Amino acid sequence: MKKLVVLTGAGMSAESGISTFRDSGGLWEQHRVEDVATIEGYIRDPELVINFYNERRRQLPTVQPCRGHELVAELEKWFDVTVVTQNVDDLHERAGSTNVIHLHGELMKATSTRSPNDPTQIQTLTPEHIDIHIGDKAADGSQLRPFIVWFGEAVPMIEQATEEAMKADIFVVIGTSLNVYPAAGLIQFVSPDVPVYLIDPKDVPWTSGHRYTHIKKGASAGMVELVEQLKNARA
Ligand code: APR
Numbered sequence: 738m739k740k741l742v743v744l745t746g747a748g749m750s751a752e753s754g755i756s757t758f759r760d761s762g763g764l765w766e767q768h769r770v771e772d773v774a775t776i777e778g779y780i781r782d783p784e785l786v787i788n789f790y791n792e793r794r795r796q797l798p799t800v801q802p803c804r805g806h807e808l809v810a811e812l813e814k815w816f817d818v819t820v821v822t823q824n825v826d827d828l829h830e831r832a833g834s835t836n837v838i839h840l841h842g843e844l845m846k847a848t849s850t851r852s853p854n855d856p857t858q859i860q861t862l863t864p865e866h867i868d869i870h871i872g873d874k875a876a877d878g879s880q881l882r883p884f885i886v887w888f889g890e891a892v893p894m895i896e897q898a899t900e901e902a903m904k905a906d907i908f909v910v911i912g913t914s915l916n917v918y919p920a921a922g923l924i925q926f927v928s929p930d931v932p933v934y935l936i937d938p939k940d941v942p943w944t945s946g947h948r949y950t951h952i953k954k955g956a957s958a959g960m961v962e963l964v965e966q967l968k969n970a971r972a
Contacts, residue, residue: 739970741816742905743809744923746823748912748937749956752803753828755796759914776889783850783880784871790883791868794844797826798864805911805936805956806832808964815971816907821898823913823920825885838894838901840920846884849875854893859884895919902926907970908947909963911936912956915943932970934963 747757757763772778773789810833812818820829820837825844829837847869849858858875873881886892902908902923908931915921924945927933933949935941936959943949950966952959 738815738817739906740901740904741812741818741907741909741967742901742927743812743818743820743909743911744822744902744913744920745809745820745829745911746913746915746920749805749809749822750800750803750824750826750828751912752805752955752957753800753826755800755824755826755828757912759916770888774885774887776887779882779887783882787869787871787883790844790885793825794862794867794883797844798867800826800828802828802832803957805960806834808957808960809911810834812964812967815967819901821901821920821923823917838898840886840892840894840898842883842885844883844885847873847875847881848884849877849879850882851875851877851879853882853884854891892919898923899926903928905931907932907934907967909934909936910941910949911959913937913941915941934966936960936963 751757758765773786779786806828818836820834822829822837822839823841825842827845845862847860847862852858858877869881875881903926905927908927924947933947934952935949936952936956938953938955952962
């Protein structure tokens with residue numbers, strides 16, 4: 738089977754009702770990034786940051802994967818698919834994708850403030866236990882924090898994601914403004930002869946030399962068209 742790598746961003750979940758970051762009305766219009774999405778912001782006011790993610794986490798059980806998530810999962814019938822997502826929601830997994838790399842963490846997980854990337858410190862939150870409170874402790878006794886990669890922190894999964902991009906026979910970008918590195922830099926590791934597709938209703942600043950097919954539609958309609966276009970690539 739050919740290896741198909743899909744890089745997704747907030748636009749992938751827009752049709753599920755989850756706000757993007759930089760679209761009009763996006764999250765960064767309602768909150769200052771430096772207050773709620775940086776390690777400095779967390780150190781300055783942990784309660785504000787913990788509550789910002791509690792709010793976003795509480796929304797998750799109320800939304801469903803969109804048709805786009807479902808079609809990305811269906812690609813596994815014909816391709817060896819790896820989803821590399823910047824999203825912290827669990828919608829790719831809930832739609833049935835079985836190989837998802839979360840570059841920016843996962844909303845339904847919590848971890849240690851002292852050693853956030855120590856696997857022994859990572860806990861899975863449940864709809865019954867969905868909030869984190871000041872005073873909740875991780876296994877190492879430090880304050881429990883969201884398992885989110887904030888600006889200013891390392892992106893531990895980028896090495897694995899880069900290896901996947903280098904092995905891709907087909908590369909698909911869905912719903913990301915390609916503003917944030919190192920995620921946006923993954924395209925640089927895709928071989929120049931690999932077909933690249935972009936699904937986004939808007940034009941996206943495209944800095945790589947790769948020629949690409951722009952399916953200028955939303956994630957769901959765009960994936961319907963992509964599945965059609967990939968029919969003869971299945972081998
Ligand atoms: N279908 C597909 N794409 C869409 C849709 C849709 N229905 N609606 C909007 N988009 C596109 C927008 O045109 C834009 O290109 O989704 C993209 C959203 O871009 P951003 O809001 O910047 O989200 P993203 O690229 O994922 O942000 C990257 O920045 O704030 C940090 O850590 C956060 O992971 C996030 C990272």
